[in-house]
Amino acid sequence: MRIPSLLISALKGGSGKTLVTVGLVAAIRKRGLVPSVFKKGPDYIDSGWLSLSAGRPCYNLDQHLFSEEAVLNSFIRRSLNSDISIIEGNRGLFDGVDNSGSSSSAELSKLLRSPTLMIIDCSKMTGTAAALVKGCQQFDPELQISGIILNRIKGTRHEHVVRQAIERITTIPVVGVIPGMKLRNFPQRHLGLLPIQEHPSAIDFVEEARAIVESGLDLVEIEKIALQGAITPNSHLLNLEPELLKTGSVNNIEIGILHDAAFQFYYPENLEELTLNGANIVEINSLESKPLPDIDALYIGGGFPETHAERLAENLIFRESIKSFVESGGPVYAECGGLMFLAKSLVIDTKVFPMAGVFSAKSVLNRKPQGLGYVELKARGSNPFFDGGVTLRGHEFHYSTMVLDYPTKESWAFDVLRGQGIDGAHDGLAFKNALGLYTHIHSLGEPKWAGSIVRKAKNFRVARKIKSDACPVEEDIK
Amino acid sequence: MQNAPRIIIGALRGGSGKTLLSIGITAALRRRGLSIAVFKKGPDYIDAGWLGKAAQRPCRNLDSYLFDKETLKKSFCKWAKDQDVSIIEGNRGLFDGVNASGEYSSAELAKLLKTPVILIVDASKMTRTAAALVLGCQALDPDVLIKSVILNRVAGPRHEKTLRDSIEEYCSIPVIGAINKLYLEDFPQRHLGLLPLSEHSGANEIVETVANLVERSIDLDRLMKLAKSADPLDCPRILENQSRAMLEHENLRIGILKDSAFQFYYPENLQALTSTGASLVEITALEPRPLPRVDALYIGGGFPETHAEVLAKNTTFKESLLLAIKAGLPVYAECGGLMYLARQLTIDETTYPMVGVFDVETVLERRPQGHGYMVVNVVVSNPFFPVGSVLKGHEFHYSFIPSDNINTNSYAFKVIRGHGINGSVDGIFRYKVLGTYLHLHTLGAPLWAMGILNQARNYHETCFTKTDDKSLTQNYLFKA
Numbered sequence: 019m020r021i022p023s024l025l026i027s028a029l030k031g032g033s034g035k036t037l038v039t040v041g042l043v044a045a046i047r048k049r050g051l052v053p054s055v056f057k058k059g060p061d062y063i064d065s066g067w068l069s070l071s072a073g074r075p076c077y078n079l080d081q082h083l084f085s086e087e088a089v090l091n092s093f094i095r096r097s098l099n100s101d102i103s104i105i106e107g108n109r110g111l112f113d114g115v116d117n118s119g120s121s122s123s124a125e126l127s128k129l130l131r132s133p134t135l136m137i138i139d140c141s142k143m144t145g146t147a148a149a150l151v152k153g154c155q156q157f158d159p160e161l162q163i164s165g166i167i168l169n170r171i172k173g174t175r176h177e178h179v180v181r182q183a184i185e186r187i188t189t190i191p192v193v194g195v196i197p198g199m200k201l202r203n204f205p206q207r208h209l210g211l212l213p214i215q216e217h218p219s220a221i222d223f224v225e226e227a228r229a230i231v232e233s234g235l236d237l238v239e240i241e242k243i244a245l246q247g248a249i250t251p252n253s254h255l256l257n258l259e260p261e262l263l264k265t266g267s268v269n270n271i272e273i274g275i276l277h278d279a280a281f282q283f284y285y286p287e288n289l290e291e292l293t294l295n296g297a298n299i300v301e302i303n304s305l306e307s308k309p310l311p312d313i314d315a316l317y318i319g320g321g322f323p324e325t326h327a328e329r330l331a332e333n334l335i336f337r338e339s340i341k342s343f344v345e346s347g348g349p350v351y352a353e354c355g356g357l358m359f360l361a362k363s364l365v366i367d368t369k370v371f372p373m374a375g376v377f378s379a380k381s382v383l384n385r386k387p388q389g390l391g392y393v394e395l396k397a398r399g400s401n402p403f404f405d406g407g408v409t410l411r412g413h414e415f416h417y418s419t420m421v422l423d424y425p426t427k428e429s430w431a432f433d434v435l436r437g438q439g440i441d442g443a444h445d446g447l448a449f450k451n452a453l454g455l456y457t458h459i460h461s462l463g464e465p466k467w468a469g470s471i472v473r474k475a476k477n478f479r480v481a482r483k484i485k486s487d488a489c490p491v492e493e494d495i496k
Numbered sequence: 497m498q499n500a501p502r503i504i505i506g507a508l509r510g511g512s513g514k515t516l517l518s519i520g521i522t523a524a525l526r527r528r529g530l531s532i533a534v535f536k537k538g539p540d541y542i543d544a545g546w547l548g549k550a551a552q553r554p555c556r557n558l559d560s561y562l563f564d565k566e567t568l569k570k571s572f573c574k575w576a577k578d579q580d581v582s583i584i585e586g587n588r589g590l591f592d593g594v595n596a597s598g599e600y601s602s603a604e605l606a607k608l609l610k611t612p613v614i615l616i617v618d619a620s621k622m623t624r625t626a627a628a629l630v631l632g633c634q635a636l637d638p639d640v641l642i643k644s645v646i647l648n649r650v651a652g653p654r655h656e657k658t659l660r661d662s663i664e665e666y667c668s669i670p671v672i673g674a675i676n677k678l679y680l681e682d683f684p685q686r687h688l689g690l691l692p693l694s695e696h697s698g699a700n701e702i703v704e705t706v707a708n709l710v711e712r713s714i715d716l717d718r719l720m721k722l723a724k725s726a727d728p729l730d731c732p733r734i735l736e737n738q739s740r741a742m743l744e745h746e747n748l749r750i751g752i753l754k755d756s757a758f759q760f761y762y763p764e765n766l767q768a769l770t771s772t773g774a775s776l777v778e779i780t781a782l783e784p785r786p787l788p789r790v791d792a793l794y795i796g797g798g799f800p801e802t803h804a805e806v807l808a809k810n811t812t813f814k815e816s817l818l819l820a821i822k823a824g825l826p827v828y829a830e831c832g833g834l835m836y837l838a839r840q841l842t843i844d845e846t847t848y849p850m851v852g853v854f855d856v857e858t859v860l861e862r863r864p865q866g867h868g869y870m871v872v873n874v875v876v877s878n879p880f881f882p883v884g885s886v887l888k889g890h891e892f893h894y895s896f897i898p899s900d901n902i903n904t905n906s907y908a909f910k911v912i913r914g915h916g917i918n919g920s921v922d923g924i925f926r927y928k929v930l931g932t933y934l935h936l937h938t939l940g941a942p943l944w945a946m947g948i949l950n951q952a953r954n955y956h957e958t959c960f961t962k963t964d965d966k967s968l969t970q971n972y973l974f975k976a
Binding site: 029030031032109110111112113114116117119122141142143144145146147148149150151152153154156157158178179180181182183186187 | 508509510511588589590591592593595596597598601620621622623624625626627628629630631632633634635636658661662665666
């Protein structure tokens with residue numbers, strides 16, 4: 019058995035990959051096939067759209083963050099119960115972390131033996147498109163570019179000239195043509211798309227993308243191309259059985275996650291890995307005015323606290339319950355937006371919004387990204403979750419910076435070996451058992467990550483129990 | 497011809513920053529005291545205007561679709577001769593031509609003129625893939641001498657290094673410059689290109705700013721070395737004074753509307769009108785003065801829409817023009833000129849009365865109504881072109897004429913390629929006036945100037961010869 023698959027790529031970011039992939043997945047579903055979806059790279063937002071379109075989780079594949087084996091393993095395992103696997107590439111086809119293009123979309127396509135469809139943004143260009151296609155073929159003859167999708171085509175003459183020029187000098191078929199158009203529901207913001215949670219009518223965009231793909235792409239031909247996908251599950255030594263609970267005895271550990279319109283960036287694998295380590299996930303809404311429920315640890319992912327700053331600031335009950343949770347020794351692991359929420363305040367233009375106040379630092383929102391790309395961290399001794407000297411790989415993408423209030427009660431949790439982090443040299447503020455960092459960690463890249471959170475949660479639970487056993491009678495003392 | 501140092505600036509697509517960098521390179525080289533000939537590939541007026549500003553001398557258009565090869569080469573040789581360097585700005589993507597084989601592309605021009613190409617690569621949202629794209633251009637046609645790359649919209653030093661290293665490694669050509677993306681944000685842009693010069697108050701300042709940017713970001717010594725590496729060019733023999741012998745139109749005065757509403761005139765067109773002795777009279781349609789005495793009027797394109805109110809209110813000028821036209825004044829009007837001679841111009845909900853020679857209105861739209869090369873057959877007898885001739889030019893207009901006022905008029909042209917007035921006709925005419933969306937370049941349409949000059953002479957002879965000392969107004973009254 020081989021896994022039918024397609025990797026959707028482009029010459030550069032902004033060429034229409036997400037539109038095409040989201041639409042293609044929805045169109046394939048409509049035709050009665052079950053697609054499994056993957057996003058190359060660490061991006062949360064595109065994954066959100068792909069999973070909405072597919073009606074099932076989208077999994078990230080990242081050769082820089084994960085081992086090759088982990089990438090293959092994840093791809094095969096998540097593909098097994100589907101008819102076709104669709105991978106959305108990222109950036110330009112050959113863009114990698116270095117000049118040899120390692121961990122590029124092209125390399126992923128080769129690793130997964132997945133035929134590549136290449137989108138070409140044809141705006142303000144005609145015959146030169148053929149040179150670009152030829153260049154991509156020559157650049158890496160091992161890469162199987164199996165079809166071209168022309169985007170932003172302006173009329174039949176434009177289409178005709180580009181199509182003919184490509185067919186004249188290459189043998190790659192043009193399998194789709196999308197006109198240049200205004201998308202009614204296109205959720206663009208910053209460098210990519212709006213997260214689905216913030217889009218007023220997310221499903222409308224999926225439907226619009228589907229309609230565009232249905233009218234512009236040759237789906238029969240594309241499904242044929244997908245059948246060239248050449249990876250077989252048994253061609254690799256893989257552990258395809260569901261993994262056993264790693265810490266079977268530690269049940270009833272409750273880990274809360276903030277999951278609402280402000281916080282939403284959680285890789286499904288991260289939550290699964292916490293579960294596999296024995297934790298139950300409790301979803302909490304930070305925008306409801308209720309105190310934190312009874313939990314053993316809190317995990318706050320990234321998101322857009324800035325677009326909900328007023329409501330977060332108004333939610334005093336919730337903010338204070340977080341602060342006292344930390345004061346009582348509760349473990350909190352907060353990434354990016356979560357870090358911003360744990361700070362004293364969030365500053366947007368001239369407005370100051372009070373936040374949870376776990377840290378004395380404040381975060382300031384800027385108009386341009388302050389950190390964007392892969393990160394490498396080394397834990398310092400003062401790190402509540404990781405032993406000193408442990409290194410971690412992840413990524414960052416943030417428009418905010420942290421302004422520290424010296425002398426500060428929190429300490430640095432990581433040295434930055436690559437990337438920006440909080441100040442270019444450090445990432446991670448630590449206070450008691452709370453850690454806030456800009457870096458996002460993926461559990462497939464850092465298998466120790468989930469274990470350290472669960473261990474911390476377990477310790478807190480035990481400590482609480484000892485404490486409540488030792489002095490159970492606060493009321494009796496009276 | 498002796499070695500003519502020269503480069504052509506190409507890109508992968510329109511909007512990559514060709515014009516901006518061509519302006520900057522030209523102005524920066526001028527600061528070094530070099531004499532520079534500037535050329536724009538294609539029929540564009542606006543880019544040519546900026547290049548002319550940067551070089552402080554007129555920019556010439558080179559268009560291999562409109563001109564035959566010999567004419568094009570001749571023009572290039574004539575202006576490139578004895579200059580320290582010639583800079584040709586390409587258009588669109590390097591291999592974009594009128595068809596799939598890239599006929600009339602910038603690449604073809606580079607080969608015709610044996611000129612090294614500097615490729616501008618818009619590197620935004622891309623790193624190493626840029627090398628694949630450059631490689632593709634090298635591979636598509638090895639006869640095109642792509643000699644170096646300039647990176648545009650680079651995000652920072654790390655981005656630049658990755659791009660530089662990959663291109664130099666995989667394509668074996670040097671990257672001679674890299675421009676950061678933040679610098680370019682406030683550069684004026686309207687329609688598909690740049691704002692025309694005279695509408696921009698700070699034009700000189702912009703040229704100097706871009707020259708500074710280029711001095712900081714591009715290795716101009718390497719660029720000049722590259723330009724000097726061009727092979728000698730074999731030039732057709734130019735007969736210098738073929739036209740001076742015949743100054744048959746010495747007594748004629750040809751008016752052109754030249755102000756911030758009307759400004760699209762190829763220098764060669766004006767030379768063609770004056771090369772047999774006629775003099776040129778520059779006239780503004782924006783000031784309340786009557787039309788001066790001229791024997792013919794040529795109205796080029798421009799942006800009547802941005803000056804619609806002033807044009808509409810200037811009844812003094814409009815009425816004097818209409819009066820002269822009714823008395824037989826020959827007028828040749830292109831694009832914006834056509835709009836001005838119509839009954840009215842409608843922008844959104846507002847209607848502006850225009851001169852009213854033609855019984856049509858023009859309506860401004862948000863998207864181009866015609867854009868690209870045009871070919872027309874002259875099918876109806878008219879003042880300017882013999883029936884049966886074929887004219888090649890280009891059009892680029894955001895206005896159109898509603899179909900319900902097309903039928904009541906006379907049209908000289910049948911549209912073979914392009915849109916014109918409605919996809920099938922163009923060249924509306926009445927009295928001795930012809931209005932058209934078609935822009936002609938004299939190097940591609942040698943008949944054009946003679947048509948205007950012949951009409952001017954007729955008008956001069958019937959109108960002015962025997963009443964030389966009478967005032968203009970009296971003349972018009974007499975004729976009317």
